[in-house]
Amino acid sequence: MTVALLGGTGDIGEGLALRLAVDTDRRIIIGSREVSKAQTAASEYKSRLADRSTNAEITGAANAEAVDAADIVILAIPPFHVGDTVESIASQLDEQILVTPGVGMQGDDDGLHYHPPDTGSVTELIAERAPSDVPVVGAFHNLSAERLADLDSELDLDTLIVGDDPDAKDKIRDLANEIVGLRALDAGPLANAAEVESVTPLVINIARYSEGMQDVGVKFI
Numbered sequence: 001m002t003v004a005l006l007g008g009t010g011d012i013g014e015g016l017a018l019r020l021a022v023d024t025d026r027r028i029i030i031g032s033r034e035v036s037k038a039q040t041a042a043s044e045y046k047s048r049l050a051d052r053s054t055n056a057e058i059t060g061a062a063n064a065e066a067v068d069a070a071d072i073v074i075l076a077i078p079p080f081h082v083g084d085t086v087e088s089i090a091s092q093l094d095e096q097i098l099v100t101p102g103v104g105m106q107g108d109d110d111g112l113h114y115h116p117p118d119t120g121s122v123t124e125l126i127a128e129r130a131p132s133d134v135p136v137v138g139a140f141h142n143l144s145a146e147r148l149a150d151l152d153s154e155l156d157l158d159t160l161i162v163g164d165d166p167d168a169k170d171k172i173r174d175l176a177n178e179i180v181g182l183r184a185l186d187a188g189p190l191a192n193a194a195e196v197e198s199v200t201p202l203v204i205n206i207a208r209y210s211e212g213m214q215d216v217g218v219k220f221i
Helices: 011-023 035-048 063-068 079-088 122-129 145-149 166-178 190-197 199-209
Strands: 002-006 027-032 058-062 072-075 097-100 105-108 111-114 136-138 157-163 182-186
Touching: 002 011, 002 063, 011 027, 011 035, 011 145, 011 166, 027 035, 027 063, 035 058, 058 063, 063 079, 072 079, 072 166, 079 122, 097 122, 097 166, 105 199, 111 199, 122 136, 122 190, 136 166, 136 190, 157 166, 157 190, 166 182, 190 199
Parallel strands: 002 027, 002 072, 027 058, 072 097, 097 136, 157 182
Antiparallel strands: 105 111, 136 157
């Protein structure tokens, strides 16, 4: 199974790409609007994995090409661009599952605050912009990109999954559970995405104000 990470050159894309490459047997495609940028990132990730026991296949491609070859498309894209990106790849979407870790936030002197789009959440915005027969799943929202990218750091974290298509949710839950130290929990339908997304600024603010917790995450017990 092939996973395309659109925006895979950014922080969360890098972290997910590295963890998926180390812990799963999925083929990874780094997507970008610029092919050269995607290929450079893929090469850098492979170099970082050179001293680890993995035969991961990581390549770079333009977004449309990456989507064409993928079974799962993770939209690791800033939320204010993600709607336009979904519309730009709509003609390439067929049986893929769209996955979003995106969260709308605004910052001030006190910290970050949840700032969803008018649809109620970034996950629901994507579902609104995507073709109606393409399942959308929210996942990987509350994870530290820096901690994901540090392969020497053990995770022991939870990620919450939301979506309206049970089969799609099962596939993304299985994918998340393949990442060592990550546990996926079902948080219900897309209508619950705002509650899940809003945890992200809370986690970031805890990291800002609490010494030694720069890579804090969420664990439910």
